[in-house]
C-alpha cells in the first residue's frame with residue numbers, strides 16, 4: 001500500500017494491530033513527534049491520526065464542531081462506495097449527530113443507566129457462575145477467549161436483549177461478520193470480505209424484522225421490545241435506523257467486552273504476582289476491570305468530521321477533513337498515566353481510561369461492560385487453584401474492534 005508516512009499504517013492495517021508491541025512502540029513515537037499525523041494511504045480519504053489523550057478528549061467533547069456523520073469507522077473508500085451503492089449504509093447512534101442522535105439515544109437510555117444496570121447484577125452473576133462451572137467440563141485446558149470470554153459476554157448481552165439461547169450462535173456469526181470481516185478466520189465460504197459483509201447485513205435484516213414483528217405483537221420487558229416499539233417525535237422509528245439500532249446493541253455489546261476480558265486475562269497471566277494479589281483480595285476486581293479495559297482498548301478508533309475550519313493541537317484542520325481518535329494510543333499516554341506501558345491492577349489513575357470514548361457518544365453500555373468483567377474475575381479466581389498460559393495467544397487482525405481472539409490456558413481447580 002502506498003502511504004505518505006509508514007507510521008500511519010498502524011491505524012490502517014488490520015495486521016498491524018495483531019503485533020501489539022510494534023503497534024504501541026510506533027504510537028509512542030507519534031505521541032512524541034507527530035501527535036496529529038496526516039495519513040494519506042492508497043484507497044483511503046486522508047485523515048489526521050490523533051494519538052494524545054488530550055487531543056482525543058478534546059475532539060470527543062467538541063461534538064458541535066466534530067461530527068460523526070458519514071463514515072465514522074475507518075475503511076477503504078471503495079467499501080463505503082459499494083455499501084452506499086447498495087443502499088445499506090450503517091445508521092447507528094454512532095453515525096448520527098445533533099438532535100437526531102439525541103432522540104434515538106433517548107429510546108434506550110434508561111435501559112443503560114447505572115441503577116437499571118445494577119438490577120441485572122443477579123443475572124450477570126448467574127451467567128458468570130455458569131461459565132466458571134464450564135471450566136470443570138473443559139477438563140483443565142481451554143481457549144479462554146473462545147470457550148469463556150466470548151460466550152459469557154454474548155449471553156449477558158443477549159439476556160438483556162431478549163434473544164433466546166438457541167439464537168446466540170447466529171448472533172455470534174453475525175457479529176463476527178460485521179466486526180471481523182477483514183479476518184480470514186471468519187470468512188467461511190466467502191473469498192471477498194465485502195460480499196461477506198453484505199450477506200451478513202442481509203441476515204441481520206431478516207432476523208431483526210422477525211424480532212420486531214414478534215415484540216410488537218407480544219411486548220415483553222426486554223430491550224428488543226424497547227427498540228421494536230421505539231418512537232421518534234411520536235412516530236415509530238424508521239425501519240433502517242431500527243435495524244441498525246439492533247445491530248449496534250447486538251454487536252457493540254459483546255465483542256468489545258470479550259476482548260477486554262480475554263486480553264485482560266492475558267495480561268494477568270503474564271504477571272503471576274498480580275494474579276495472586278487479585279485472588280487474595282477480590283475487592284481489587286473493580287480497579288482491575290478498569291485497568292483491563294484501559295490496557296486492551298478493544299475499540300481501536302472512531303472518526304470525526306470537522307464542520308468548520310478549526311485546529312487540533314496547533315494543526316489546522318479544514319472543514320470537511322477528518323480526524324481519527326486512537327483510543328489505544330490515548331490510553332498509553334504518559335501525560336495522563338504514570339508508567340502507562342505497565343499493566344497494574346492497582347493503578348490509581350485507571351479511571352482516566354478513554355476506552356469508552358467521551359461526550360455525547362460516550363459508550364452506552366459501559367456500565368454493563370465494567371460489571372461483566374469485574375463479576376467474572378473473583379468468581380474465576382475463587383475456583384481455579386492454578387492457571388497459566390498454555391501457548392502463545394493469537395490476536396485478531398482487525399482495525400476497528402479487536403484483541404486476543406485465542407488464549408490457550410491450562411488450569412487446575414479447587
Ligand code: HEM
Pocket residue numbers: 060093094095105157248249252253254256257260293297298299302327355356357358359360361362363364365366368369
Ligand atoms: C469494553 C467494552 C466496550 C468498549 C471498549 C466500548 C467502547 C465504545 C466506544 C469507544 C464508543 C464510542 C464513544 C465515542 O464516540 O465517544 C462506544 C459507543 C457505544 N457503545 Fe460501547 N463499548 C463497550 C461495550 C459496550 C456494551 C456492553 C454495549 C451495549 C450493551 C455498548 C454499546 C454502545 C453503543 C450503543 C454505543 C453508541 C453510543 C452513541 O453513539 O451514542 N458498548 N462504545
